[in-house]
Amino acid sequence: MWECDFCAIGARRAPATVVWEDEVNVAFFPLRPAAIGHTLVIPKSHYGDMFDVPEAALSSLMQAATKVGRGLSAALHSDGMNVISSAGEAASQTVFHVHIHLVPRWKGDRFGDIWPPSEPWAGEIKSEIAEMVQRELRSQI
Template identity: 55%
Template sequence: MAQAHIPDCEFCKISTKDAPAELVFESDHAMAFIPLRPAAVGHTLVIPKAHVPNLYELGVDTGARLMEAAIRVANAIKEALSPDGMNLITSAGSAATQTIFHIHLHLVPRWHGDHIGNLWPPSEPWSEATTEGVAGAIRDAVVMRSSGDANQRPHKKGEVDHK
């Protein structure tokens, strides 16, 4: 869940204006800025002003305000730069290459033939059995969370092959 600010968080410092950033948008709850090392022309980060470490800890209200800001900025990028497409990416945890533990949404404008290349689909598809197993595990977890019993695991960890 959201916390006010964490003193040593780089993005909290930006949200309190204690660190510089090339801001492109700001509201009461969110802000957007160009990262120090953009992946593409127009690459923009959108963050909540309150500290939330990652997607797993993002509350519905903060998430809605964050997505509202992302949509607004994405449309501004589309108008300003006329990209052929856009990636919206967030990383949760070090395995997903999250390096700053304050949730942020990457808006990455894309052009046909750009230097980033294809992100999806994978070169080899998953087997139907793996897809069915993963879908079942996720469905069960959604039902458990919806019923308020989020602490009960419907499947044992490792039942689904994720590699």
């Protein structure tokens, strides 16, 4: 049976430096960290991205990420933390098992801003997009 690398880590069938785990989630250091303390938090069950995760499992995953993030921040005395979960190839997801990146940040670190500069949206575009999203969300009720 084929299984993804993160499933193997979650099942403890692949090596990883695990910093925390419970029955359903595990947190470990990635092979190529972006910063000191960079940690991934994953559910042990396989889901492709955060939009595939059932509500109860997503709640558990976010609670785990919060717990681990607080621990990282306290241990490393970071000034902030990026909490990132990419969904889909266009969003730079490369491992298709949902994961949350916790990246400790310090004032003046080498990252700088993570968002590119942007122009404000025109008022009519903002209103049109808002209406489209609101309509879609109403249809999901």
